[in-house]
Amino acid sequence: VIVDLEKFILEERPHWQSLEAVLDALERDPESRMSLDEAKRFHYLYQRASADLARIMTFSGEPETSRYLESLVSRAYAEIHETRDRPHRFSPLRWFFTTLPVTFRRHIGAFGVSLAAMLVGFVFGAMAVSLDPGAKEVLVPFPHLKGSPSERVSQEESVQEDRLEGIKMQGAAMYMTHNTRISIATMALGVTWGLGTLIVLFSNGVVLGAVSMDYILAGQARFLVAWLSPHGVIEIPAIVLAGQAGLVLAGALIGWGRRATLRTRLREISGDLVTLICGVAVMLVWAGIIESFVSQYHEPVLPYSFKTGFAVVELILLVAFLTVSGEKGTSHDKK
């Protein structure tokens, strides 16, 4: 039997329009909840559209109508057959104090690899500069760090007035956005089976190691610590966390020792990736503010002991946050 397309469309179209209206309403307001009668009606319309689709595909039909029905059924299918946990109403505090640290600890191995990649880069950069001071020209990409550390320190410490007056907020915004972009790239490069992530971590470590050794060799270790540590104790772990996210992605792509399919593995970690990278963004917002408002001021404006002490407190709080916070989290977060 061949479907009389004209009659078929005329008879069924009101039902399709009803289903489309329900779907449009759901899409306009995702938070809306249906009553039992509305849900029954929605299910009925879905089944009717599915039956219509089966009819029109079994028998000869007009492809445009088939495609329209397929689109309609697929939208309804997505609403009705979604069996994964519906995300509960987002609670920023719960996310920050429980979900983020629990997620970090769940992938602690990836964090270890990420940290190791950066440390290897750090040692490489430090050794390169200690063996060949000229290597700084090649390894350090920032022009203002290519000069003599001693000259810079004496210049910075001779400043009496606030030379960053009127540009501090812009500076903070630039640090936040630039570092967040780098972190997102570090995470996203996990899609290259982790190779890109490891290269970014290694190269960041090389620059850090080269600059650090340059200042240490010039006898400016105290300045270096006071300059870098107030923001660095948050910013550097943030980059390592971004590397952790990238390696989590790489781990899911490679799937060593896992019997789950690639789709399942990626589905399992997508929430964790977003949690980690959002955590990194929060850390970098803080680091950007500190870098602009604290790190760029030196003695005699800000005593080095204050800056170093501030960094120590930050580091202790960060370590405590990542290792202890969320211990009493729900099983859902620890899953």
Next chain:
Amino acid sequence: MTRNKAGSGASEGRGGRARSLVIITPEGIAFSMLLAGPVARGSAWAIDLACIAAATVFLNTLIRALGPIHRDFFLAASVLAYFIITLGYGMATEWYWRGQTLGKRLLRLRVLDVQGLRLRFSQIAVRNLLRIVDGLPGFYLAGGLACLWSRHAQRLGDLAANTVVVRSPGIREPDLERLLPGKFNSLRDYPHLAARLRQRTTPQEADIALQALLRREDLEPQARIELFAEISSHFHSLVEFPEEAVFGVSSEQYVSNVVDIVFRNSSVAAARQKL
């Protein structure tokens, strides 16, 4: 067409690439979604870029107007706003409109979970965050190549997020009354052969005949004759009607008669013919 155990699969196009994503529901209904290619997706993204640019210009103008109040604060706000708009536009619109940005809405594209399920925010976030890699080394080269090579036309962000971009066509009813204006159909005098013709005609063949009739006015005269000769010869080979049923019937009229039989309710059409 291939299907996997997860309830989804793909119908193959040229070069092993899928043209559509096939999803089989627990009710046993299989439906397919047309996958959007790189050109359609690129066009949608161009529209989105224009929206991002417009939003940025508007915000910058606003901030510049407020600048004299606290220059440092408003310039910082400008930097942050640009960053948030470029990064958040795709995420916010795809989350709010369930897989559609403004560009995708205009071009009737939609991001879909690869198994047809509802999109989760983490999927939207991951596919948008990975744009940074898809854009490497420039002009979306990595993403474009991935889109061309991947089975479901996925860029790297889609692969990581388990998403695909599909086309959602709107409904368009064929105007059979205009197409088949109630002329005598000699084939209807042989109902058993007409039934066999309906049985043997696939939806694709029926569609070819219907589309040829819909577009016949656009064809050059010679091309029109050749096309309908070819189509009618194919339908002749499916079912052979007696000589008196096809005598003096042109190829185009024969195809028109076939479409009438395939698409119209036989009893209604027969009654109309008797009138």
